[in-house]
Amino acid sequence: MQSYKQFLELIQPQPGFKVLEITSHADALTAAVIGHLQPFRNHRMGIACYPGEHQHFEASETLKVEEVSNYSLPFRALPRDNDIVIIRDVLHKHTHSERILKSIYTTLANTGDVIIVTKSEEADTEAQKDLLERLEFRSANSIEILDGYTLVMAKKMHMWGNGL
Numbered sequence: 001m002q003s004y005k006q007f008l009e010l011i012q013p014q015p016g017f018k019v020l021e022i023t024s025h026a027d028a029l030t031a032a033v034i035g036h037l038q039p040f041r042n043h044r045m046g047i048a049c050y051p052g053e054h055q056h057f058e059a060s061e062t063l064k065v066e067e068v069s070n071y072s073l074p075f076r077a078l079p080r081d082n083d084i085v086i087i088r089d090v091l092h093k094h095t096h097s098e099r100i101l102k103s104i105y106t107t108l109a110n111t112g113d114v115i116i117v118t119k120s121e122e123a124d125t126e127a128q129k130d131l132l133e134r135l136e137f138r139s140a141n142s143i144e145i146l147d148g149y150t151l152v153m154a155k156k157m158h159m160w161g162n163g164l
Contacts, residue, residue: 004032006145010115010153011084015041020107022075022100023088024052029146031055033086034063046082048075050090071095077107084108088117091128101135108156116152123150 011019011033017040021030026047034057037043046064047057050071059065068075072095085104091097104114114137116128129140129152137154144150 004029004146007151008032008036010113010151011036013037013040013043013083016043018044018046018082018109019084019086020046020048020075020077020082021086021088022048022050022090022104023054023086024050024090024093025088026054026057028055029088030057037062046077048077050093052089074099074103077103079106080109082107082109082112084113084115086115086117089119089122091116092118092122092124098131098135101131101137105135105137105156110156112156114154114156117146117149118152120144120148120150123152125150125152128152129154 013036017037019033019037021033026049030047034045037045044062048066048068050068057063057065066076071093085108091100094100108114125142132140132154138157140152140154142150142152
């Protein structure tokens with residue numbers, strides 16, 4: 001099994017921390033993030049499951065699971081409700097990728113992070129970073145810490161661009 005230690009270091013939870021994962025394959029990485037949040041009081045994890053193969057995760061008070069039936073539909077999330085949004089192998093498949101990133105921007109708390117995880121051969125990293133910058137995310141950069149995947153990470157900055 002692949003170690004997710006470096007990936008989990010990108011997520012610095014504290015009490016009340018909220019993570020949303022938008023994915024086409026909820027799996028061991030999803031389980032690792034859930035486990036990483038467990039020690040913190042009032043944490044919450046949301047999973048928006050787009051078409052694909054998903055490990056079963058039982059919804060609870062701290063875990064919300066949403067099924068999204070196809071790649072032209074949006075996920076549901078409240079404004080400024082999440083500290084980190086992880087989007088895995090969905091952005092490049094979605095009919096309205098710009099609209100999805102705008103929804104992510106809206107649901108992120110100020111100074112929240114977005115992490116785009118894409119299979120390496122399917123990722124156009126520079127295009128993803130350009131799209132993030134155009135949509136007012138800041139400090140977009142790419143890192144390779146998961147075998148076979150490219151991660152692009154950016155931050156929503158308070159009072160920059162789209163503002164609050």
